[in-house]
């Protein structure tokens with residue numbers, strides 16, 4: 001079996017209609033802060049079934065804004081999983097809060113609700129669960145704990161656009177949920193992100209934070225000098241998404257359902273292919289009635305298999321496997337500034353040693369997937385010497 005080019009673990013799917021949508025904006029009077037931005041927010045809010053969506057120039061900015069909007073700052077603690085992209089924990093650090101990690105649950109690959117309560121202190125303000133790989137985390141248990149301790153839930157749903165809980169789109173169950181539109185995510189705006197919420201005050205704070213802390217609504221200003229007048233009432237940033245990007249997002253959103261269905265088909269095919277192989281552990285299936293969005297396909301190797309060898313074997317064959325993630329608490333910055341270190345979160349650390357993410361994206365061809373499956377199997381069942389590549 002041969003393939004023509006490198007197969008990444010994820011990539012965008014851009015078609016002519018996406019390109020046309022962007023060109024339309026480029027020819028218009030607005031390339032930022034125009035009608036496409038508002039329309040994109042409206043459509044994402046509708047899709048996810050929430051009242052408000054506030055778009056940002058990245059998922060990271062969206063997370064930062066959500067933590068800020070929650071009123072979290074120095075002296076506060078934010079609880080999350082170490083098995084996530086750095087941005088989840090960094091967002092807490094940006095505001096001066098302390099990131100507190102809770103180990104993962106090997107049955108969901110998400111934060112372990114059993115361990116959550118032990119990590120709560122009088123300084124805890126929010127729980128930031130991550131829907132790892134697109135698996136909709138069991139939010140009802142987390143909600144129950146959050147209510148008892150008066151904590152906010154800010155769901156990092158960067159992997160989970162299109163996932164559902166009992167038919168309800170992910171994004172409805174937390175105080176705020178964030179999405180990312182990075183090219184490897186379900187839909188892309190190049191770079192971009194969004195915060196979803198039903199709370200009008202949070203929405204207001206998010207919008208202000210996105211644009212320099214500026215207020216233009218006369219009813220909320222201290223003074224009013226005339227039609228040009230605005231007030232800066234807090235310190236914000238320029239975290240805006242352009243209309244060029246929003247137009248791409250609107251065009252991509254039309255295809256989200258088919259994208260997610262394709263990801264599910266790919267995951268199902270991997271699941272079947274690896275079902276009988278004892279060295280390989282396929283990712284957890286969602287609870288009955290839930291829908292997994294499969295941003296990633298994380299395959300776990302049995303203990304004793306050399307992950308680096310498997311990784312290199314596949315990379316040599318132009319298969320762009322990745323590892324998600326190096327546990328955040330093991331990063332030098334987190335060790336140095338927060339005193340974390342090896343052994344703190346054993347489930348996450350063991351997972352890290354054994355995980356490998358396989359290619360999954362809309363547009364991955366069946367023969368490419370067969371090629372991946374063939375070589376993954378060869379790499380673990382000792383056919384290495386007989387396989388030419």
Ligand SMILES: *Cc1c(COP(=O)(O)O)cnc(C)c1O
Nearest residue numbers: 058059060085087158180181182
């Ligand atoms: C992609 C991602 C983000 C946001 O990343 P951006 O690249 O800034 O959009 C946040 N959290 C997780 C878990 C992610 O995978």
